[in-house]
Amino acid sequence: MTIKLPIYLDNSATTKVDPRVLEKMLPYLSEEYGNPASRSHIFGWTTEKAVENARAQVASAVGCDSKEIIWTSGATESINLAIKGAAEFYQDRGKHLITLKTEHKATLDSMRELERQGFEVTYLTPETNGLLDLSKLLTAIRPDTILISILHVNNEIGVIQDIKSIGEICRERNILFHVDAAQSVGKVEFSIANLNVDLMSFSAHKVYGPKGVGALYIRRRPRVRLIAQIHGGGQERGFRSGTLPTHQIVGMGEAFALAVAELKTEAPRIKHLQQKLLNGLSKMEEVYINGDMEHRVPHNLNISFNYVEGESLIMAIKDIAVSSGSACTSASLEPSYVLRALGRNDELAHSSIRFSIGRFNTEEEIDYTIKLLTEKIGKLRELSPLWEMYKDGIDVSTYNWKSDGERDIILHH
Amino acid sequence: MSYSNKVIDHYEHPRNVGSLDKNDSHVGTGLVGAPACGDVMKLQIKVSDNGIIEDAKFKTYGCGSAIASSSLVTEWLKGKSLDEAGTIKNSQIAEELELPPVKIHCSVLAEDAIKAAISDYKNKKSPH
Numbered sequence: 001m002t003i004k005l006p007i008y009l010d011n012s013a014t015t016k017v018d019p020r021v022l023e024k025m026l027p028y029l030s031e032e033y034g035n036p037a038s039r040s041h042i043f044g045w046t047t048e049k050a051v052e053n054a055r056a057q058v059a060s061a062v063g064c065d066s067k068e069i070i071w072t073s074g075a076t077e078s079i080n081l082a083i084k085g086a087a088e089f090y091q092d093r094g095k096h097l098i099t100l101k102t103e104h105k106a107t108l109d110s111m112r113e114l115e116r117q118g119f120e121v122t123y124l125t126p127e128t129n130g131l132l133d134l135s136k137l138l139t140a141i142r143p144d145t146i147l148i149s150i151l152h153v154n155n156e157i158g159v160i161q162d163i164k165s166i167g168e169i170c171r172e173r174n175i176l177f178h179v180d181a182a183q184s185v186g187k188v189e190f191s192i193a194n195l196n197v198d199l200m201s202f203s204a205h206k207v208y209g210p211k212g213v214g215a216l217y218i219r220r221r222p223r224v225r226l227i228a229q230i231h232g233g234g235q236e237r238g239f240r241s242g243t244l245p246t247h248q249i250v251g252m253g254e255a256f257a258l259a260v261a262e263l264k265t266e267a268p269r270i271k272h273l274q275q276k277l278l279n280g281l282s283k284m285e286e287v288y289i290n291g292d293m294e295h296r297v298p299h300n301l302n303i304s305f306n307y308v309e310g311e312s313l314i315m316a317i318k319d320i321a322v323s324s325g326s327a328c329t330s331a332s333l334e335p336s337y338v339l340r341a342l343g344r345n346d347e348l349a350h351s352s353i354r355f356s357i358g359r360f361n362t363e364e365e366i367d368y369t370i371k372l373l374t375e376k377i378g379k380l381r382e383l384s385p386l387w388e389m390y391k392d393g394i395d396v397s398t399y400n401w402k403s404d405g406e407r408d409i410i411l412h413h
Numbered sequence: 414m415s416y417s418n419k420v421i422d423h424y425e426h427p428r429n430v431g432s433l434d435k436n437d438s439h440v441g442t443g444l445v446g447a448p449a450c451g452d453v454m455k456l457q458i459k460v461s462d463n464g465i466i467e468d469a470k471f472k473t474y475g476c477g478s479a480i481a482s483s484s485l486v487t488e489w490l491k492g493k494s495l496d497e498a499g500t501i502k503n504s505q506i507a508e509e510l511e512l513p514p515v516k517i518h519c520s521v522l523a524e525d526a527i528k529a530a531i532s533d534y535k536n537k538k539s540p541h
Contacts, residue, residue, distance in 0.1 A: 309451055311476040315416075315424060335451075346449035383430055383480065385455035385472040386448055401447035 005319045007365045011206075011358030012155050012183060012300060013323060017251070018208040018359070024254045025210065028247035036244045037235060047246045054253025061256035062181075062200065063191030064217055070236040071249055074214035075182035076106040077229075078201035079149075081216055081240065082178045083110040085226030086147050086199065087119055090176065094144025095119045098137065100161075101341040102126055103151050107180055111149075128343045129292035130159035137169065147176040152190075153183040156325070156338040156354055157291030158300025160188055167196030176224065182206055182214075186259025186266070187297040192217060198224045202256075204248065208359060209255030213248035216240075266359060271298035273357050273366050280370030284377060286390070290325075290339055290352055301355045304339075304348040307387040307396070308380045313353065316376035320369055325352030345397065347386075416477055417511035423481035428488050431470040433457040441534025443526040452479045452519065456526035458490060458498070460534055466490045466498055471526075478516040482506050482523035495531055 008016070028050060036051045038044025052066070059066040072078045087097060099111055101123045111121045122140045126132050132150065141148075148170055150161050163179050170177035178199040184190065186207045192200060200217040204210055218224050218239065232241030278301055281287055286306035302325070305313065310324035325336035335349035344352075355369070381387040386396050416424070432455075433440045439459050446453040452475035459468040469487040473480045485506060490498050506512075506520035 307474065309475050309479075311451075312424070312480060315477045346451075350448075350451045383427060383472055384474045385444065385453050386474045388432065388455075388472060396448055401449070401453075402445070 003364055003368050007320045007361075007369060009355045009357060009361065009369065010321045010323055012354065012356035014205050014211065015208045015358055016360060017210055018255060018258060020258060021209055021251050021254045025247045025251040028250050032246065036246055037233065050246055051244055051249050054249045057253035057257040058202070058215055061185065061260040062202070062217065063193040065220065068217050068220050069215050070218060070239045071244055072214045072216055072240055073212055074205070075180065075201045075203035078214050078216035079104070079106040079180055080110050081226060081229050082199040082201060083107065083147065083149055084114060085229055086176050086178070086224070087114050088227040089225045090146045091119070094142075094146045096122070096142050096145045098122045098124065098140050098145060098148045100124050100126060100132060100150060102130065102154055102338045103149065104155055104180055104182070107149050107151070125341055130154060130157050130342055131292055131295060132161055132166070134162070134165055134169065137166065141169075141173060141175065145173070145175050147178060149178040149180065151180045153181075153187060153297050154291070154338065155183050156336060157302045157342075158297045159291045160184070160295045160297060163190075163197065164195055171196040184297070185256060186263055187299050189263060204252035204255055207255045207259045210248045210251040213245060213252045215252065267298060270357050273361060273363065274298045274301055276363070277301055277355060277357070277366050277370060280366070281373060284374060288348055290342065290344065299357050301357070302352060303355070304344070304352040305377050306348060306351055307384045307390055308351050308377055310350050310352060312380060313351070313376065316380060317372055320372060323354040325349050325354065347396070419510050420477055420481040420512070423484040423510070424477040427480060427484040429470050429484065430472065432472065433459055433468065433470050438537055441530040441532070441537065443529025443533060445525045445529050446475070446522050448474065451475060452522055454479065454483045454522055454526040456483060456486065456530045458530045458534060460495065464494050466493050466495070475519065476516070478510065478512055478519040479522065481510055482519045483526065485509060486523050486527060490527065495534070498527055499531055501527055
């Protein structure tokens with residue numbers, strides 16, 4: 001069988017729109033162009049029906065009532081509305097919030113903005129496997145804590161947090177609980193009906209739906225209130241003004257319905273591919289898995305290849321689309337903050353690759369990936385002075401590397 | 414990140430990869446950079462009795478630009494006297510490889526590696 005190159009293994013960044021989803025969307029980009037808010041004619045009635053049908057699909061997929069789902073432009077907007085909207089509404093109760101250091105930037109930057117407005121935020125450090133120790137959460141809770149925000153499935157390392165237990169802790173103490181579920185729909189089974197979650201953020205494009213649309217779950221019993229962040233025509237019961245993009249909403253509804261319906265058959269297949277990739281790559285020396293393997297979605301494999309630098313590795317495997325924990329391509333030279341929060345040293349963080357497997361990946365693609373990685377890592381290690389030192393029995397981590405300052409003195413005396 | 418064709422050529426076909434015997438009195442070794450910064454270069458020169466660099470080898474841990482910078486300088490060093498080698502500037506390396514501004518530090522590291530190798534060789538010849 002021939003393989004089409006390049007191979008896409010970056011499904012945590014975004015996914016291909018499923019052809020079945022695209023097909024449902026197309027009529028709303030042509031003949032069904034009515035504004036769902038138009039109450040006076042058939043054009044509006046038709047698209048309103050389509051929007052409400054999609055709302056029911058999303059609600060059914062995540063286990064809540066349709067009235068608890070509002071449409072947004074994506075998970076980033078949902079997270080901003082949930083965190084800032086709740087903090088602003090409930091600030092008379094207290095001004096303290098808790099989150100994790102390994103959250104997505106949408107959460108971390110929303111929290112930073114609230115800090116500028118006078119709120120206090122505790123950023124908890126996860127354990128070295130990426131999971132939150134609940135006793136640390138309990139210690140961080142204060143009488144003035146109003147909201148806790150936790151990422152369900154981490155985007156870089158794929159670990160799954162125990163949102164059921166965290167929800168119970170929050171509910172007992174009357175603290176609002178927001179969950180960023182952008183990476184969990186269709187990857188891990190859950191139902192809001194069984195969870196004490198008050199707010200949950202979703203994205204369509206991580207689940208084979210279109211970009212530019214997301215949703216926010218807002219609990220009705222007990223009722224959660226938010227201050228709107230976008231003002232205008234009062235759509236979405238005033239939570240989020242703006243004309244609804246019918247085609248994208250229809251796509252998100254279909255994508256969520258498919259993801260949940262196919263989870264049971266898709267998960268074992270993807271687990272098999274993940275195990276195959278893991279076993280194939282583990283045959284090399286000095287390979288380290290980042291994040292817990294047990295509490296993890298099968299779609300993610302994040303591995304550090306010691307003594308090989310991430311950017312040069314990405315360059316060597318350009319037939320495979322993956323992400324690197326090394327941010328060397330930016331001017332900052334800072335490695336992944338998620339891996340650093342796990343206590344990984346800079347070398348291992350610089351050497352990390354995130355493989356994210358999706359619906360359209362095949363076994364042949366995984367075989368090709370293993371073969372290519374093994375060959376290129378071998379080549380780069382032949383080129384690596386650190387690999388040579390390691391083979392000579394020198395401990396690279398305790399070796400006395402000269403700082404830039406010292407080097408300057410040596411050079412210019 | 415888009416690299417120049419010269420960087421890609423050196424990256425895909427690095428010249429003079431390898432190691433020389435660091436205990437040989439004719440060999441000077443420079444090891445610069447730090448793993449935490451994402452770049453480490455090892456550059457070795459073999460110097461004849463009349464002070465000419467007859468051979469140069471490198472190994473580099475780092476991005477494509479770092480690998481290309483060190484590969485390029487091994488080509489430039491061969492046949493040069495130690496004094497000539499000491500005049501190679503990072504700006505010449507950056508210009509030859511058309512490095513973007515964020516990758517200038519790779520050429521600086523390559524210049525440092527040359528100086529460190531020369532210094533190591535001279536220390537071996539006249540230890541103090």
